[in-house]
Amino acid sequence: xxxxANPADPVRLLEPDxxxxxDPSGLDVTPELVRDxxxxxxxxxxxxxxxxxxxxxxxxxxxxxxxxxxxxxxxSITALRPTDHVFPSYREHAAALVRGVTPAxxxxxxxxxxxxxWDPAALHLHAYTVVLAAHLPHATGYAMGVQRDGTDxxxxxxxxxxxxxxxxxxxxxxxxxxCNAPVLFFAQNNQYAISTPTRLQMRTPMHRRARGxxxxxxxxxxxxxxxxxxxxxxxxxxxxxxxxxxxxEALTYRAGPHTSSDDPTRYRxxxxxxxxxxxxxxxxxxxxLDARNWWxxxxxxxxxxxxxxxxxxLRSAVQAFGPVELGDLFDTVLSTRTDLLNAQKADYGDFxxxxxxxxx
Amino acid sequence: xxxxxxxxxxxxxxxxxxxxxxKAVILGxxxxxxxxxxxxxxxxxxxxxxxxxxxxxxxxxSIVGTAIGLAMRGYHPICEIQFxxxxxxxxxxxxxxxAKMRARTAGKVPxxxxxxxxxxxxxxxxxxxxxxxxAYFAHTAGLRVVICSDPQSGHYMLRQAMMSGDPVIFYxxxxxxxxxxxxxxxxxxxxxxxxxxxxxxxxxxxxVCYGGMVSTCLEAAATAHEEGHELEVIDLRSLSPLxxxxxxxxxxxxxxxxxxxxxxxxxxxxxxxxxxxxxxxxYHLEAPVLRVTGFxxxxxxxxxxxxxxxxxxxxxxxVDKLLEF
Numbered sequence: 001x002x003x004x005a006n007p008a009d010p011v012r013l014l015e016p017d018x019x020x021x022x023d024p025s026g027l028d029v030t031p032e033l034v035r036d037x038x039x040x041x042x043x044x045x046x047x048x049x050x051x052x053x054x055x056x057x058x059x060x061x062x063x064x065x066x067x068x069x070x071x072x073x074x075x076s077i078t079a080l081r082p083t084d085h086v087f088p089s090y091r092e093h094a095a096a097l098v099r100g101v102t103p104a105x106x107x108x109x110x111x112x113x114x115x116x117x118w119d120p121a122a123l124h125l126h127a128y129t130v131v132l133a134a135h136l137p138h139a140t141g142y143a144m145g146v147q148r149d150g151t152d153x154x155x156x157x158x159x160x161x162x163x164x165x166x167x168x169x170x171x172x173x174x175x176x177x178x179c180n181a182p183v184l185f186f187a188q189n190n191q192y193a194i195s196t197p198t199r200l201q202m203r204t205p206m207h208r209r210a211r212g213x214x215x216x217x218x219x220x221x222x223x224x225x226x227x228x229x230x231x232x233x234x235x236x237x238x239x240x241x242x243x244x245x246x247x248x249e250a251l252t253y254r255a256g257p258h259t260s261s262d263d264p265t266r267y268r269x270x271x272x273x274x275x276x277x278x279x280x281x282x283x284x285x286x287x288x289l290d291a292r293n294w295w296x297x298x299x300x301x302x303x304x305x306x307x308x309x310x311x312x313x314l315r316s317a318v319q320a321f322g323p324v325e326l327g328d329l330f331d332t333v334l335s336t337r338t339d340l341l342n343a344q345k346a347d348y349g350d351f352x353x354x355x356x357x358x359x360x
Numbered sequence: 361x362x363x364x365x366x367x368x369x370x371x372x373x374x375x376x377x378x379x380x381x382x383k384a385v386i387l388g389x390x391x392x393x394x395x396x397x398x399x400x401x402x403x404x405x406x407x408x409x410x411x412x413x414x415x416x417x418x419x420x421x422s423i424v425g426t427a428i429g430l431a432m433r434g435y436h437p438i439c440e441i442q443f444x445x446x447x448x449x450x451x452x453x454x455x456x457x458x459a460k461m462r463a464r465t466a467g468k469v470p471x472x473x474x475x476x477x478x479x480x481x482x483x484x485x486x487x488x489x490x491x492x493x494x495a496y497f498a499h500t501a502g503l504r505v506v507i508c509s510d511p512q513s514g515h516y517m518l519r520q521a522m523m524s525g526d527p528v529i530f531y532x533x534x535x536x537x538x539x540x541x542x543x544x545x546x547x548x549x550x551x552x553x554x555x556x557x558x559x560x561x562x563x564x565x566x567x568v569c570y571g572g573m574v575s576t577c578l579e580a581a582a583t584a585h586e587e588g589h590e591l592e593v594i595d596l597r598s599l600s601p602l603x604x605x606x607x608x609x610x611x612x613x614x615x616x617x618x619x620x621x622x623x624x625x626x627x628x629x630x631x632x633x634x635x636x637x638x639x640x641x642x643y644h645l646e647a648p649v650l651r652v653t654g655f656x657x658x659x660x661x662x663x664x665x666x667x668x669x670x671x672x673x674x675x676x677x678x679v680d681k682l683l684e685f
Contacts, residue, residue, distance in 0.1 A: 085432075085433075114464075114466060115460075115463065115464025115465060115466070116464055116465045116466070116468070119465075119468050120432070120465060120468060120469055121468065121469070126432070126469075127461075127464060127465055127469070129457075131452065131456045131457070134425065134452065134453065134456060134457050136425075137421065137422040137424075137425025137426050137428070137429065137453065138425055138426070138428045138429040138432065138457070139429060140422070140425070140426050140429060141425060141426030141427060141428060141429020141430040141431075141432075141433070141437075142429035142430070142432055142433045143429070144414075144426060144429065144430055144433075145429065145430045145432075145433025145434065145435050146433065148385075148411055148435070149433070155429075167421060167449070168421055168422070168425060168452075168453075171417070171419040171421055171422040171425070172422060172425070174417060174419070175416070175417050175419060175422050175426065178417055328466075329463065331467070332462055332463050332466050332467040333462070333463050333501055333502055334462070334502065334504065334526045335462075335470060335524065335525040335526050338554070338601035339601055339602075339603070339604065339605065340601055340602070341601075
């Protein structure tokens with residue numbers, strides 16, 4: 001895809017007012033594609049707002065909202081094959097939803113009943129990674145395995161502008177380039193690393209830094225789901241052909257707080273948030289659907305109902321989590337229980353049983 | 361049986377692994393044509409190719425990080441960290457990722473990764489080349505931490521580590537790399553790699569040690585024998601999990617226990633052994649459990665290390681103290 005004349009301008013197909021640019025660069029923008037992307041964004045937004053509410057009700061220990069970043073995630077994950085392995089950080093709820101993580105599985109880690117919730121191998125979606133950029137070398141290593149297996153899979157890792165400052169990110173970029181690993185580094189530049197704005201985080205934009213490592217790179221309007229989809233499609237084809245790793249920097253905005261514990265009013269003003277709100281990724285697609293009259297009769301109402309069902313499913317999932325048993329955790333530390341773990345499990349079991357005897 | 365140096369015995373072990381396990385890959389700095397700075401991977405790149413013996417960028421965090429990714433993909437990586445003091449950049453990957461992935465995914469993502477680290481002093485090296493950092497990793501649940509002491513244990517334990525299915529921090533005492541011993545490659549004869557062994561039987565006191573200190577303690581036991589005292593020397597081999605059964609069986613017999621390691625003593629492995637022995641052998645002990653360790657200072661410059669490192673004389677002085685009770 002042609003980069004705009006000014007390299008600082010991101011690739012954009014859909015204007016904030018819903019106007020579709022003439023040159024979709026090979027992307028066949030059909031009503032079905034637009035509705036499909038819109039559906040995933042709407043479902044993610046519902047998941048996100050519902051989970052945030054659940055956190056406020058004390059049902060989740062923490063939640064990291066994806067509000068405002070739906071286009072960056074949906075546009076990219078839908079450009080991958082379901083068998084392309086994905087390494088998310090911790091805000092990729094859209095990517096997880098598209099990959100088939102159920103609402104209940106999605107909440108497990110935030111509820112505190114497990115460390116992951118889904119089977120990474122079955123969904124080709126790794127566990128969320130909280131330590132910033134630690135998963136980027138994992139993606140590179142996984143891609144080295146793909147190389148050795150001789151398949152054409154593409155490994156994708158999501159990360160943010162803050163994570164790009166970590167040594168692991170820069171090691172992974174360099175390493176992937178040096179061994180031509182089939183990996184896509186997808187950066188969601190959401191403008192803030194908790195409270196630190198991107199201008200204090202880096203001097204050189206990520207997509208330009210990538211070129212220095214020897215990665216192909218793109219800058220894309222991350223609130224334009226069609227542009228993200230088109231750019232990712234092209235990047236993935238590039239990687240799949242064996243031409244080497246790519247970095248995509250998607251310019252977007254974390255519309256909500258960093259997590260449910262954060263207070264963004266302390267470090268950014270409303271005028272800035274409002275300016276980004278005018279570029280809301282979901283509203284933008286609605287304008288296109290309106291302008292082209294690409295809604296099918298009853299489709300929007302059906303989607304509203306699907307969102308409501310998802311919300312209800314999340315609420316009932318939270319209620320359904322039962323008590324957890326510490327005893328199970330002794331069994332998965334290593335491949336076999338050690339003398340120490342055996343003794344601790346037995347002692348803990350006796351301790352608990354002692355209370356039960358007293359109670360009876 | 362073949363007479364090999366520790367370095368050659370490890371090389372032989374790696375060769376077995378690469379032959380028997382098509383998913384095994386070695387990765388590290390200079391492990392290819394150079395054969396590693398200690399030549400432990402000598403000739404493997406030539407025989408198995410650069411796809412299986414991978415010369416990597418100089419980036420320790422990513423050596424472990426990419427190994428984690430390779431393991432997720434079904435490969436069995438063996439990382440080489442060039443020197444003990446260089447493992448710190450990889451510390452995050454080891455303790456926050458490698459160690460915890462199996463547990464946090466309820467067993468769905470095992471990470472069979474072996475991280476080989478030459479360890480300890482005694483070779484007159486410059487700074488960051490002589491450290492004993494085993495306690496950091498032994499403190500982290502989800503890792504196996506083992507250390508060989510001679511060519512035979514090196515050969516067996518490396519192959520067993522690769523077969524364990526768990527992340528293993530595999531220490532090699534670099535000052536023993538060139539010491540030779542008889543090596544059998546028949547794994548059926550090998551004791552389990554998470555078990556301690558009695559390196560020398562005795563009746564008067566138990567000396568618990570590991571890695572580079574085993575030879576030192578055996579030397580001390582030989583001298584003690586001449587002086588009429590029979591020391592039982594236990595080579596721990598596995599630092600996590602710790603085989604306290606073997607240790608306590610010995611201490612119940614001898615009634616006295618000394619722990620020897622070259623890492624600084626404070627919050628070191630020795631403290632863990634002392635605690636376990638005290639708890640399990642309280643009524644059998646004739647004396648308090650003592651330790652001989654490196655001092656609690658950054659590893660000193662090379663000309664000081666003969667004074668810093670426990671030697672047979674320091675071990676014997678502590679044994680005398682034990683026997684006086």
